Amino acid sequence: MRVFDFDGTIYDGESLFDLYLYSARHDPKVFRYIAPVLRYAVKYKLGRATLEQMEYGVGKMTEGYLTELSRSKRVASVEQLVDDFWDRYYARIKPWYQPESDDVILTASFELQHQQGQEVPRAVRSGRRRRRVLHRLEVRPADDRHGPACVHGQGGHHNAGQVGNSRKQHNVTNNERGIHMSMPLDLYVIRHGESEANVIVQAGEQGDNSLYTQDNVTVPDRSWRLTATGRKQADCIGRWLVSQQQLFDRYMVSPYVRTRETAATMALPKAKWEENRVLRERSWGEINTITKDEFKNNYARNWNFKNTDPLYWRPPAGESIADVAEDRVHNILTSLSRKSDSESVVMVTHGDFMLALMLTIEDLADEEFLHRADSDDWKITNCTCLHYTRRDPETGRTSKRVRWEQTARPVLDETTGRWEVKVEPWREFKRPYLSNGDLVDVVQAVDPHLLEYYGK
Numbered sequence: 255m256r257v258f259d260f261d262g263t264i265y266d267g268e269s270l271f272d273l274y275l276y277s278a279r280h281d282p283k284v285f286r287y288i289a290p291v292l293r294y295a296v297k298y299k300l301g302r303a304t305l306e307q308m309e310y311g312v313g314k315m316t317e318g319y320l321t322e323l324s325r326s327k328r329v330a331s332v333e334q335l336v337d338d339f340w341d342r343y344y345a346r347i348k349p350w351y352q353p354e355s356d357d358v359i360l361t362a363s364f365e366l367q368h369q370q371g372q373e374v375p376r377a378v379r380s381g382r383r384r385r386r387v388l389h390r391l392e393v394r395p396a397d398d399r400h401g402p403a404c405v406h407g408q409g410g411h412h413n414a415g416q417v418g419n420s421r422k423q424h425n426v427t428n429n430e431r432g433i434h435m436s437m438p439l440d441l442y443v444i445r446h447g448e449s450e451a452n453v454i455v456q457a458g459e460q461g462d463n464s465l466y467t468q469d470n471v472t473v474p475d476r477s478w479r480l481t482a483t484g485r486k487q488a489d490c491i492g493r494w495l496v497s498q499q500q501l502f503d504r505y506m507v508s509p510y511v512r513t514r515e516t517a518a519t520m521a522l523p524k525a526k527w528e529e530n531r532v533l534r535e536r537s538w539g540e541i542n543t544i545t546k547d548e549f550k551n552n553y554a555r556n557w558n559f560k561n562t563d564p565l566y567w568r569p570p571a572g573e574s575i576a577d578v579a580e581d582r583v584h585n586i587l588t589s590l591s592r593k594s595d596s597e598s599v600v601m602v603t604h605g606d607f608m609l610a611l612m613l614t615i616e617d618l619a620d621e622e623f624l625h626r627a628d629s630d631d632w633k634i635t636n637c638t639c640l641h642y643t644r645r646d647p648e649t650g651r652t653s654k655r656v657r658w659e660q661t662a663r664p665v666l667d668e669t670t671g672r673w674e675v676k677v678e679p680w681r682e683f684k685r686p687y688l689s690n691g692d693l694v695d696v697v698q699a700v701d702p703h704l705l706e707y708y709g710k
Contacts, residue, residue, distance in 0.1 A: 280335065443641075447481075448484035449480055451512075484637075501523060503598050510534060539570050539573075637663065640660075
């Protein structure tokens with residue numbers, strides 16, 4: 255478990271102050287709250303007010319500010335305003351921070367009090383429901399249901415196990431609550447069905463370059479349709495998915511035509527798909543529409559890297575698997591942890607994106623990824639579904655981290671001519687940790703390249 259401060263450490267600035275300024279653009283009336291807040295802050299700095307007095311005063315101003323926003327005709331809802339704020343300001347999360355599911359993040363926002371019977375906006379009440387709307391991250395109260403956690407309070411650091419479950423303990427102030435990054439309970443990730451581009455590439459790999467016509471090589475990668483086989487695969491995996499779960503909380507799809515067509519053909523009941531460019535295909539850059547021979551002849555050195563280092567190899571002007579994992583996969587996982595905690599999510603995407611997702615969620619070592627990339631057993635064929643879950647398949651108990659995966663893929667039954675789903679057994683995975691000896695073993699498995707400099 256890792257513990258971080260949020261403002262000034264993970265976030266470049268003071269998020270509550272930035273949210274205040276952002277909300278003032280929507281309703282300038284909230285500017286009237288800034289003078290009292292500054293007055294309390296100056297008094298505290300000059301030693302004329304205690305920390306408790308400043309917290310109480312600023313908390314009252316914050317309550318008034320949020321109440322004003324909740325009643326403003328210029329603001330649809332406080333929740334929507336906060337969502338819009340983070341869409342704009344999320345880039346201020348410092349790039350060094352990569353969230354992990356058991357992270358605890360400390361925030362020093364103030365307790366918001368209200369009189370009995372007084373209307374309080376949802377953003378204020380949400381603290382009592384154990385959810386910090388302002389940061390769009392899950393709040394885990396420090397109670398023994400979630401195990402020990404380090405939280406910051408007025409009196410220093412406390413072990414979360416010391417906090418009881420009584421009603422009285424539910425009034426823990428906001429700066430005594432940690433922000434816990436979590437993930438969906440179930441995540442179904444599906445590759446699109448066979449596309450026209452797949453047919454062209456597969457024919458080329460077998461020595462038939464006849465489909466690399468001038469018309470075909472100028473088709474944008476986003477525009478390829480599914481083949482008849484691809485539609486059957488999508489229908490097959492869709493029926494299987496409905497048999498597993500009728501409805502989902504969130505439906506996400508890459509904006510490419512082949513993924514859109516796959517999602518539509520799956521025909522999931524009452525689906526409301528949101529397109530997300532983060533889920534798009536890995537960029538193949540300058541080699542996207544050329545034959546294998548042209549690639550080898552025109553980019554000989556890059557071709558060699560492709561075969562020797564598939565994880566970090568980057569096509570000319572394209573993306574490596576590592577690029578996709580570190581940039582786009584982390585982006586989507588952060589979005590899921592903020593918006594889809596404990597929900598069920600289905601997404602339709604592309605094969606290499608799924609490899610990058612597997613690399614990231616399962617914390618694969620480079621060597622393990624290379625093994626899987628070279629094995630037919632791990633191949634992500636068209637309409638393969640990776641089902642990741644935090645629920646133990648045997649006991650039904652949930653884990654804080656995603657720990658189990660089951661693969662399902664459509665397979666053509668040659669005897670009946672029908673597509674059927676082949677489901678692999680559940681497998682459990684855990685984050686690998688290496689001792690010094692483990693690291694030595696990994697290093698010793700690689701022969702030195704310059705023996706004269708290696709020594710004895």
